[in-house]
Amino acid sequence: MTATTDVLIIGGGVIGLAIAVELRLRSLSVTVLVRNFNAAASHAAAGMLAPQAEQITPGAMLDLCLLSRSLYPNWIDKIEQISGISTGYWHCGILAPSYTEANKQQENRGDRVWLGKEAIHHQQPGLGAEVVGGWWYPEDAQVDNRALTCALRAAAQALGVDIRDVAVEAIEYEQNKVTGVRTAEGSLHSDRYILATGAWSNQLLPIPVSPKKGQMLSVQVPNVDKLPLQQVLFAPDIYIVPRQDGRIIIGATVEDVGFTPHNTPAGMQALLQNAIGVYPQLQHYPIYEFWWGFRPATPDELPILGASPYQNLTLATGHYRNGILLAPVTANLIADAIASQYHPLLEHFHYSRFVT
Ligand SMILES: Cc1cc2nc3c(=O)[nH]c(=O)nc-3n(C[C@H](O)[C@H](O)[C@H](O)COP(=O)(O)OP(=O)(O)OC[C@H]3O[C@@H](n4cnc5c(N)ncnc54)[C@H](O)[C@@H]3O)c2cc1C
Numbered sequence: 001m002t003a004t005t006d007v008l009i010i011g012g013g014v015i016g017l018a019i020a021v022e023l024r025l026r027s028l029s030v031t032v033l034v035r036n037f038n039a040a041a042s043h044a045a046a047g048m049l050a051p052q053a054e055q056i057t058p059g060a061m062l063d064l065c066l067l068s069r070s071l072y073p074n075w076i077d078k079i080e081q082i083s084g085i086s087t088g089y090w091h092c093g094i095l096a097p098s099y100t101e102a103n104k105q106q107e108n109r110g111d112r113v114w115l116g117k118e119a120i121h122h123q124q125p126g127l128g129a130e131v132v133g134g135w136w137y138p139e140d141a142q143v144d145n146r147a148l149t150c151a152l153r154a155a156a157q158a159l160g161v162d163i164r165d166v167a168v169e170a171i172e173y174e175q176n177k178v179t180g181v182r183t184a185e186g187s188l189h190s191d192r193y194i195l196a197t198g199a200w201s202n203q204l205l206p207i208p209v210s211p212k213k214g215q216m217l218s219v220q221v222p223n224v225d226k227l228p229l230q231q232v233l234f235a236p237d238i239y240i241v242p243r244q245d246g247r248i249i250i251g252a253t254v255e256d257v258g259f260t261p262h263n264t265p266a267g268m269q270a271l272l273q274n275a276i277g278v279y280p281q282l283q284h285y286p287i288y289e290f291w292w293g294f295r296p297a298t299p300d301e302l303p304i305l306g307a308s309p310y311q312n313l314t315l316a317t318g319h320y321r322n323g324i325l326l327a328p329v330t331a332n333l334i335a336d337a338i339a340s341q342y343h344p345l346l347e348h349f350h351y352s353r354f355v356t
Helices: 014-025 060-083 117-123 145-158 198-203 265-278 280-284 320-338 344-349
Strands: 007-010 030-033 094-098 113-115 133-137 162-164 168-174 177-183 186-188 192-195 210-220 232-235 238-242 247-251 287-297 304-307 313-317
Touching: 007 014, 014 030, 014 145, 014 313, 014 320, 060 145, 060 320, 060 344, 094 117, 113 117, 117 133, 145 162, 145 320, 192 320, 198 210, 198 287, 210 265, 232 265, 238 265, 247 265, 265 280, 287 320, 304 320, 304 344, 313 320, 320 344
Parallel strands: 007 030, 007 192, 030 162, 094 232, 192 313
Antiparallel strands: 094 133, 113 133, 168 177, 177 186, 210 247, 210 287, 232 238, 238 247, 304 313
16 A cells, blocks of 8 residues: 655644645645544534633734634635535634633733623622622634534545555654555655644654543433523633533543543543533423543643654644644644745744753
8 A cells, every 4th residue: 555645644633634634735645543533622623713722822822712712714615615515613712701800900901891780790690699790802713623524625635635544553753754554455655745633643753742531411301492501601710601502512631541441430420510600591491412532742741843853754733622723823834844934933842942
């Protein structure tokens, strides 16, 4: 089995697929190898596009996240047009209910408004009685990440990307160059390689990316014509993400348990208790689904983007809690890097920050 494409991408989550689409649109031929499409974190996520609600510290990471959020509307139009699949992108804003007034001292701005007790209960009827106020982030948004991942795969296929459901067992090197990748079906070769294997990246290359498990569940609104929530609720230790099809996603635990699978009673109990505290009427809705996933975490919680120790291998991994948000900007910056154009932001996410 050989590949004669210009670029070979290992990993078919949102990051690998978004890069594949972008490279193909720039006329490069692309192969994507994916071990398990459905096991990707991209299917497990909540789909929040939430640089502000996540309170990312000002600096390069916030700049990257805000840039990506601003790219989202046009990027989604493009992906939906090519794939013919709707992604559930929803510029719904995020409300961050609080049980204390501790952080209301920050200034209000156009993209961040503090709501006092009366105002927040007016903006979102049905909040728990203990909510005393909260921030409203009108620019934060959401996308149905499962639909997005399927749309990206369909878009990549429609554009002629060669997607193969096969695991890479090892990367083959000669000095500082990648010469191929080994799979059960033989070796594949290409001019350029991109590593986009999320939480599993460390299995192929010694870089510090490790899994942080997140458990999730969803409930179903009884009457889809009357959605009780029209905005994301992002409270301490819990978020509640209403989809336009009537599902409400509730997440998420953050657990250091390696790749241990399954939902646990403790995880589910914590999610349900916190969620019902913020929005009590959830307790009556039918449970729809439980699942879990593995966030690709790095020691400083920032992604690893751009160059690698090998001259023809580019890294696009470690997106931790924000990989859905960061998909469009990652696709752009990595496609630029493949064309030897390096955006100044990339230097902040270089792998060498972990080399001692
Ligand atoms: C519970 C949870 C909630 C989240 N919520 C949000 C959110 O609200 N907003 C947000 O922006 N982000 C969120 N995230 C984070 C986001 O999901 C990830 O950062 C993002 O999906 C990472 O994408 P990825 O393509 O790098 O990795 P993945 O989606 O994990 O994809 C990696 C792919 O590589 C494949 N692969 C791995 N090893 C190999 C190999 N050897 N050979 C071939 N293929 C291989 C895997 O099978 C998989 O298909 C959440 C994550 C979790 C788990």
